[in-house]
Amino acid sequence: xxxxxxxxxxxxxxxxxxxxxxxxxxxxxxxxxxxxxxxxxxxxxxxxxxxxxxxxxxxxxxxxxxxxxxxxxxxxxxxxxxxxxxxxxxxxxxxxxxxxxxxxxxxxxxxxxxxxxxxxxxxxxxxxxxxxxxxxxxxxxxxxxxxxxxxx
Numbered sequence: 521x522x523x524x525x526x527x528x529x530x531x532x533x534x535x536x537x538x539x540x541x542x543x544x545x546x547x548x549x550x551x552x553x554x555x556x557x558x559x560x561x562x563x564x565x566x567x568x569x570x571x572x573x574x575x576x577x578x579x580x581x582x583x584x585x586x587x588x589x590x591x592x593x594x595x596x597x598x599x600x601x602x603x604x605x606x607x608x609x610x611x612x613x614x615x616x617x618x619x620x621x622x623x624x625x626x627x628x629x630x631x632x633x634x635x636x637x638x639x640x641x642x643x644x645x646x647x648x649x650x651x652x653x654x655x656x657x658x659x660x661x662x663x664x665x666x667x668x669x670x671x672x
Contacts, residue, residue, distance in 0.1 A: 548588035
């Protein structure tokens, strides 16, 4: 009888654990990738958040921009072979100040360090400003080229 009650209690608790596990994982999209200096393992997140800069190791590692619903993360791999597909929705979660991403049903999750975080509305605003500046710069270059052609 005790075993039966214990088994029923465990069976009733399993769905709660599964729901909790799903809520811990966030969903986001990798929108940009570039190769950057690898960050040293010691205090990487705290250095990035405090603005002290980073301690480059001399190697190049992939740096990604991960856009979630509320926050945009700039994450950097620990090694140069940590590649994640771009423009795909990915599920991720945090563990010990690292972002863990499982790529294409891999056996292990890839671990990334957080280099920077910004709220999504602020990131979108800065992206619009960068686009406007790029358009203005291109327009000025074109006007300069037209002026040079008319002088010749």
